Amino acid sequence: MLKKLLSRPMRLPRLKPYVPSPDDPAIFWFNSERDDIIREVVRRLVERYAHDRASLEYALNEVAFHETRRLEGQRDEEAKAALGYWRGLLRRIARMSDDAKRDALRGIAQRMARDIAGNFDPRVYSLATRVTPRLLTGVMRPASLPQDLASLGAPAIDEMLRAEGELDLLKRLEKIGTLVYVPTHSSNLDSIALGYSLMREDLAPVVYGAGKNLFTNPIISFFMHNLGAYRVDRRVSARLYKEALKTYSCVMIERGYHSLFFPGGTRSRSGMLERHLKLGLAGTAVEAFARNQVFGIDRPVWFVPVTINYGLVMEAESLIEDHLKLMGEARYIIEDDEFSQVDRWVTFFRKLIGTQGACVIRYGRPVDCFGNTVDDDGRSVAPGGTVVDPGTYVWRHGAPVLDAHRDAAYTRELGETLLDVYRKDTVLMQTQLTAHVLFRRLVRETPGVDLFGRLRFRGEVRMPREDFVRDLGETRDRAAAVESAGGVRLSRKLRKSTPEAILDESIAVWDGYHTRCVSRQVGSDIVAEDPTLLLYYQNRLVDYAQQVASDDDLPAAREISLLGAQA
Amino acid sequence: MSAPVGVVGGGRFGRSLATAILRSGDAILWSRSGGEEAHVTTEVKELSRCELIFLSVPSTHVPAVAKALAPHLDGRHLLVHVSRGLIGDDLWTVSRHLRHNTPARRVGCLAGPLDAEAFSEDRPGGGIVGTQFPEVADAVRAAIAGASLRLYDSRDVVGVEVASAMVGLLALQAGFCLERHIPPSAMAVMMSRGLAEAARVGVKLGGEEATFYGMAGSGDLFAALGGDERAEVRLGRALARKLDLEAAGREAGAYIEGVTIARRVAAYAERVGIEAPIAAVTARALDGEMSIEDGLRYLMER
Incomplete structure (x- = not known):
């Protein structure tokens, strides 16, 4: 009953309306x-x-x-x-x-349109900025709630969530143009983590389409309804509805509302980085830019590629099961995963308490609708360093025109640009690298066995801790070399910790959250207990597998990178 | 009324393009060596006045040309190239290089059974424009399509470009076979296998298989076999008469991309795990590691 009440659109009573200021x-x-x-x-x-x-x-x-x-x-x-x-x-x-x-x-x-249109209550926004960190901390660690509320120190959530990248640039750009955030997607927590991160970094709030199923979680529903989320009912398959969603998004961007959508369309089931994008909504941003140009409004639209990187993924078990079950024919909506179970929330956050940077959000350098990068003053810079007027991309015979086919082509190419940025801006986390080294060993020791065969090797592959730590250290160093060449990022901890600490912390983070043991130490051996979850976490590295492998590991690494090609 | 159409490159094809353009509009031809005609310039910045610009230079020159051109371009320019080459060890298509190295995004490729004289003299013929952008194909048609030149278009840009490059390679072999009077049946086997090989390479690079059996692939090859005596065919004929590569190249009288891509296609195919025996054998034959006869025998016995 309470759940039902909470999932309905709840609004604060209209007692004192907020009067927006020009800023x-x-x-x-x-x-x-x-x-x-x-x-x-x-x-x-x-x-x-x-x-x-x-x-x-x-x-x-x-x-x-x-x-x-x-x-x-x-x-x-x-x-x-x-x-x-x-x-x-x-x-x-x-x-x-x-x-x-x-x-x-x-x-x-x-x-x-009415069903889709969201709501934004500035009072809820200001309430959220003040209360959310402490509220979330409270969910995680109820005993500390009174202290946290009283203390002025950073609540625990601020340690867990790290933001890095082009934050200063974004603060400047959001005042000149419209930002369209396009993050990678691996958890339902993404929109909350990102929304919170924007708030904490003092960036403007965004509008975003949230699946109607998200509104069933009572904790979030209230904020969703009042922070500008619009509702997407993924069960409705009619073309008119999809067109209504796109039109809504287009009109919002045209009017300068900063927006957010996940171009992956749905959470990555495999744990891999996005490989194919669903660009319908990205296309609406390109169209919005063109429409404004045609009507003489010269307001830039910038895409902000964001990678959201977790050391521990709340829904990992459900996601990878789904990936394996249907290998490509995934259920689109999972209604009953960890995200909807309150006890999993509590366990998840308790686990991460005190883990600094358990989630790293990296804000990449924005690009315009045509894949050009942006300089510090918001000018588009084409490859080769030429400053160009983005408006010219929608010109034909000397004037801006509307052309849906053209915009679709631009959008396809933009998709490639985004995938490229994601690959370079992914922040590798400790657990991912640990899982990769273990999984690579599993592959190496089971030649000729297919993926599903390998997943049955529960607890059968082990290696001496000493060897494992050396392997992990060397792999990390090669990853750091890839980072120096601009091919990927490493989380601060992954870069700085000793291999021993990386291993111990990975095991500690998994242990006690996931219902199955991922890996553990038995005597002096490290044992690959659950190949399925190892696969999930290591999948973030499929694109870099060959670059971080030693010569001996190269055949195994090739097999691992093939997982990416097949996805 | 409308902006002039640009052409980069003063070779045979570039000049034919300019002739065709001048039939119905204005042209600016940028050539390092310059020329007498009014529309020829050595100033690259002149091209910024154009909307549509053709690039008619060999793929090996594309990086340098793109670099020179880039500062004078912005989003309004439409670039269309006619190269039969692929760039670097990763076999980047020319349009991809242009997209990644100039401000231009609306790019395309003009390919298929085109023959330079045919469209400068308005003889019946045709070709295909590979581009994701419909306005690029429209602009090309408006610029050069006469009453008798039929231009198709395809969204599969990569497919069109790879097909065009690989048919260059096959045309070279066709020239050799024709000169040596290889039986038509054997030749047909070679060419069909060649197209299939081209398609494998193209699909790996992101193209669509069907493109290779359409105007850009088999259409182009039919013209070579039908006796258009294009440069690649002439090169193949010269090699069949035992001329060495340099002399044969002089006789063919044009820069031939096929020579440079055979080895890179073979190496790429090996690296990504697809079969490309024809490219491999051609590369070895052109490098003098085996005779073309042995190469053909090897392919037929394989």
Whole structure:
């Protein structure tokens, strides 16, 4: 009951409205623009589908068909309320007049846009800035709550979460243009960690689409609803709905709302870095830039590649199981993973308490919509060092024009640029390297065995601690060389700790959070206990496997990098 | 009315392009050696006035040209190259090099069964523009397509570029086979296998297999076999008459990309684990490590 209450849109009562000041980011005005934005989204959708009879009829049929099918399977409150409407529409479409069809489309578009549109409450934002760190700390370590609330020192969460990269540049750029954050995605904690990190670094809040399923977690739901999250119902497959989401995102970016989306589309199941991007929403940013240019608004749009790197991933076990179960045909929505279990939250954060930099968020150098980097003054710098006006990329015959095909092509190329930046900006964590060295040993000792065969070698591969530590140290040093060449990043701890400490801390971090033992020391041997979780953590290194391998390990490393090619 | 169309490179193909462009519009041809004609310049910055710029230089010169051109370009420029080469050991396509080394993003490749004289003289013929950007293909058509020149387009830029490069290699062998009167059946086997090999390389580099059996691949090869006597074919014929590579090159009368890519394609194929015996044998034959006869025998017996 309580859960149900909390997952409904909760708002603070309208007692004292917040009056935005001119220095506030665009989002502080969101509530006054909300209706206007919804109107604009609906207008564009109607314009897009109602221009001729065939496309209008197709759009209606498609949405009615998909919604009917979805709701028939769902059999819940929502189905009871809406199924009748869609069935009726399906029956009537053929007999409806053009005007009636257009009205029906407008009505549907309106409902969709309203459902999507978020809310931003500046009071919740300011409450969140003050309370969240301590609240999160409290969840993690209830006993210390009174002290933390009273003390002025940094709450424990601030130690766990490290932000690095181009923070100063972002602070300058967010005042001149619109930032679109595009992070890697490995956990549902990502949006919270990133949102919190932005807040702590004094960067403007962002709007982002959060899966409706996230809103079922009572702890987060309240903040989600009031911090500018818009709702994405991933069960709705109708094209009109997807178009509504994209249009909403486009209008928001056009109006200068800093945005966030995960171009990987869904959490990485394998633990690997993103290899294929879903660029639908990225495309809306390119379109927004072009539209503004055409209307004479010269506001830059910059993509900010971000890597979110965890030493311990809350949902690791569910994710890798899902990856293996279907190898490529993953369930899109996992409803019942660790993220929705409160006890897993408590265990997770308790585990990480005192672990400095358990999560490293690296803010990369922004690029414009066309893959050019940006200098300190926000000018686009093309390869070779030429400063260019990004507006010229949407010119044709001397003037800016709209062209969806062109923007789609730009977006595809932008995707390649992002993948490239992710690879170079990934921050390798201690557990990932430890897992890699162990897994590589497993591969080396099981020649000719396929991946699934190897995963059955539970606790069967071991190596003397002394050898392992040496191997780990050498591998770390080679990774550091890759870092010097600009190929990857190492977390501060991975760079500075002794190999012994890296190993011990990795085992300590896994131990007691994951329900299965990942690796442990038996006598003087290090044992690879759970190849599946080792695989998950080491997968972050598939792209660098050959670069960090010794000559003896090279054949095993080649096999590991093939995992990446097959994904 | 509209901006002039630029051409980089004063070789045979570049000059034919300029002739074709001048039929219906303005052209600026940038050539280091200059020339008499009004539209020829030695000043690279002149090209910034253009929207569409053709690059008609061998792939080995592309890095230098891109560097010289880059400061004068921005997002409005459309670059289209006609090279049959691939750059470096990783076989970067020319359009990829341009994208990564100049401000231009809207790039493409003009390929297929084109023949320089055909379009400067407006004889019937055709080709294909590989580009992700529809406006690039439109601009190329507007610039050079006469009543009888049919230009198709493909989104698979990498496929078109790799096909174009690999057909250059195959055309060289076709020249050799024609001169030696190798039986048509044997030649057909060689060429079909060659296309399949080209497709393997292309797919590995990110292209689509179908492109190799379309205008950019087999279409281009049909023209070579049908007697267009392009430079690669002439080179193959000269080699068949036992001329050494240098003399054969002089006789063919043009810079030939096929010679330089055979070895790199073979090495790349080995590195990434795909089969490319034809490239390997051609490389060895061109380097004088085996005779072309032995190479052909080896391929047929394999």
